Amino acid sequence: MIQLRNVAKWFDTKNGRVQAVDDVSLTIESGEIFGIIGYSGAGKSTLIRLLNRLESPSSGTIEVAGSELTKLSPKELRGVRKNVSMVFQHFNLLWSRTVAENISFPLELIGVPASERKRRVTELVELVGLAGREDSYPSQLSGGQKQRVGIARALATNPEVLLCDEATSALDPKTTDSILELLVDINKKLGLTIVLITHEMHVIQKICHRVAVMEAGKVVEIGQVADVFQHPEQPITKEFVKQIGAVDDMSLTFEHLKARYPSGQIVKLKFLNETAEQPILSDVLKTHDIGFNIIGGNVTQSQVGALGTLFIQLIGEPAEVERAIASIRSQAVEVEVENDVS
Amino acid sequence: MFPNVDWEIMLEETWQTIYMTLVAGGATFAFGLALGMILYVTNEPLMMKNRSIYTVVSAFVNVFRSIPFIILIILLIPFTKIVVGTILGSTAALPALIIGAAPFYARMVELALREIDRGVIEAAESMGATKWQIIYKVLFPEALPAIVSGITVTLVAIVGYTAMAGVVGGGGLGNLAFLDGFQRSRNDVTFVATVLILVIVFVIQFIGDRLVTRIDKRSA
Structure with a gap:
């Protein structure tokens, strides 16, 4: 045009x-x-x-x-x-x-x-x-x-x-x-x-x-x-x-989070489009024996669907946490693992 | 109460003043609007900016606006003789009144047009308006309140000019006040003529103000 x-x-x-x-x-x-x-x-x-x-x-x-x-x-x-x-x-x-x-x-x-x-x-x-x-x-x-x-x-x-x-x-x-x-x-x-x-x-x-x-x-x-x-x-x-508060460059925040949440695994999930509208997290948590804690996040609506970032702390057996992360990944949600303290 | 006032003559001269004001005012409106529009469009990059036309018209306007009216009448005597055929009476005052008032009004029109937000002109341009359409569909209606209040002020000034014209041979209340009132020391005649001139001015101002209030949509 x-x-x-x-x-x-x-x-x-x-x-x-x-x-x-x-x-x-x-x-x-x-x-x-x-x-x-x-x-x-x-x-x-x-x-x-x-x-x-x-x-x-x-x-x-x-x-x-x-x-x-x-x-x-x-x-x-x-x-x-x-x-x-x-x-x-x-x-x-x-x-x-x-x-x-x-x-x-x-x-x-x-x-x-x-x-x-x-x-x-x-x-x-x-x-x-x-x-x-x-x-x-x-x-x-x-x-x-x-x-x-x-x-x-x-x-x-x-x-x-x-x-x-x-x-x-x-x-x-x-x-x-x-x-x-x-x-x-x-x-x-x-x-x-x-x-x-x-x-x-x-x-x-x-x-x-x-x-x-x-x-x-x-x-x-x-x-x-x-x-x-x-x-x-x-x-x-x-x-x-x-x-618009879509947290991106989180290096500083991660330092901060590590100090406050020394246990478990902190992961950053990036949602895009329809993934944000499905109960991915609850599905994963049901099938894996782990607990979780929402630390912070921001999901907003855009013309192409929901967009956002969510920080959660996964608490449980390291192996189980690994498997949970893998299965979140398989749902087309981008996952960044930010600390290895467990 | 006014022993020397001949009411018939007073009425007749009042009509002469009104006649001069309205005819000269009408012509001033037309010429002044045209001149003001030319001044504006030749100085506005969004319209038809033209340095040389603007300079010439602007100089012309400045010169005639600056000459004291009483001198302008005298300067224009030869011109008036050619155009009207005589230099006496109300009609003979018209050329000087118009030439004196139109440049004055042209500046007011130019100022009124400059008050228009240029964004509105751009908007019209973005919609595919021609320059001519911008002039009569945007510039004129948008500036109309100021154009009307400007002509009100100008008409009041013209009433004043007619009185001066009266002194040097024009008709009307000014002529009466000067010849019959002042030169023959009949103060009552001067007084009544003055009051009538004031009444004319107040009526013009009243009508002008009412019109402006009606057409001005800029405030809620």
């Missing part, structure tokens, strides 16, 4: 050249929710703005829904933009228009007749859960409601791609969740490709299928969300993974 090849973007400022995007190549598949995470200044905002050509690349090629963006005439570009909608951090609604009129705006631009617009607005208001608020003005809405209007407006022209530019960054956590749920909902219902940028790992973990991590204009890591979560490679990725 979207293909970037060796895309670079630099800005020439008074203080010299600023390289915002540095040789980025990536492919985003149709129907996926693709997240780009990075700190401010990493270039993610510029990158997403290249995808509807609010910025033009300095070099490289960008293909979106079959059109090579840099080769389009202004008229062709407007056609593509109808197909690639954007949702903004600060909503960017028209204050002078009601909810219904805001949603109707992109349809007016392309000359859709009034009766058709009205029908479409009714559908969209329903879809984003704003029924009854059609005649309110943006100033009368909460942040979450404003973003719902922004999303409805973006969907009005039946786009294939939805670009979310920090769409939840101005919202409180609870509202963020409800907006993310809405995005997943429309991704499933409409088969829309969603590209979102964020600095919150929570957002990636909750709704994305794949993620790219950006630092200093480059994509430093890219992959399935579950893989990146379980095996972050770059230091920056590890930082982001820590953000």
Whole structure:
């Protein structure tokens, strides 16, 4: 659906050249929710703005829904933009228009007749859960409601791609969740490709299928969300993974645990996908004569299922503990054995 | 109570003042809006930034905004003669009123447009809007409250200008107050003319404020 090849973007400022995007190549598949995470200044905002050509690349090629963006005439570009909608951090609604009129705006631009617009607005208001608020003005809405209007407006022209530019960054956590749920909902219902940028790992973990991590204009890591979560490679990725409390680099914690739990065997279980939903532990404990003690853990829900890490202390005959670990392993749960004191 | 006031003449001159204010105000609105829009779009990278057009229009606006009105009228006498055919009466005051007020209003329109969040313009652009669609579907409606309050202020200024125009041959209450009131030492005439001018100003301000409250949707 979207293909970037060796895309670079630099800005020439008074203080010299600023390289915002540095040789980025990536492919985003149709129907996926693709997240780009990075700190401010990493270039993610510029990158997403290249995808509807609010910025033009300095070099490289960008293909979106079959059109090579840099080769389009202004008229062709407007056609593509109808197909690639954007949702903004600060909503960017028209204050002078009601909810219904805001949603109707992109349809007016392309000359859709009034009766058709009205029908479409009714559908969209329903879809984003704003029924009854059609005649309110943006100033009368909460942040979450404003973003719902922004999303409805973006969907009005039946786009294939939805670009979310920090769409939840101005919202409180609870509202963020409800907006993310809405995005997943429309991704499933409409088969829309969603590209979102964020600095919150929570957002990636909750709704994305794949993620790219950006630092200093480059994509430093890219992959399935579950893989990146379980095996972050770059230091920056590890930082982001820590953000949501998914304990990864545990060396310090292990030192601590060894001191506190000198007996038994401490193991770290990594759950992924459906394994987290099955009673693996209780099955294993039933068939092996050992006791266990939960030390700590973190299991969260993501777009691909449950993800998480669990630390447990297994107490029993060393041989039996070994067998128990082997049988947990056979259930496709990753096990790391962290101490050998028994 | 007002021995020297001829109410028929007073009424007639009141109408002349209202006539000058409304006609000059209408033309000022049109020219000022156009000039202000040109100033804005030629200075905004998201629209049609054009350094040279902006510089020329901006200089023109600054020059005419800076000339004291009473001097502007005198400077424009030859121009008025060509356009209107006479330099006496209310209609003859119109060119000077418009040329004096439109640049003033143009700056207000430019400021009103600059208040618009650029994100909204980008949003429209991201939806495939043409520049022209951005102008009449985004810029104009979004800036409308400030555009209206700006024309209110400008109309009040125009009422003041009409009085000055009256002194140098224009019609209206200013002319009456000066010729009949001041030069013939009839203070009651000056007084009544002043009160009527105040009433006109208050009515303009009242209508303007009401309109702005109605169209301003920025606060809940």
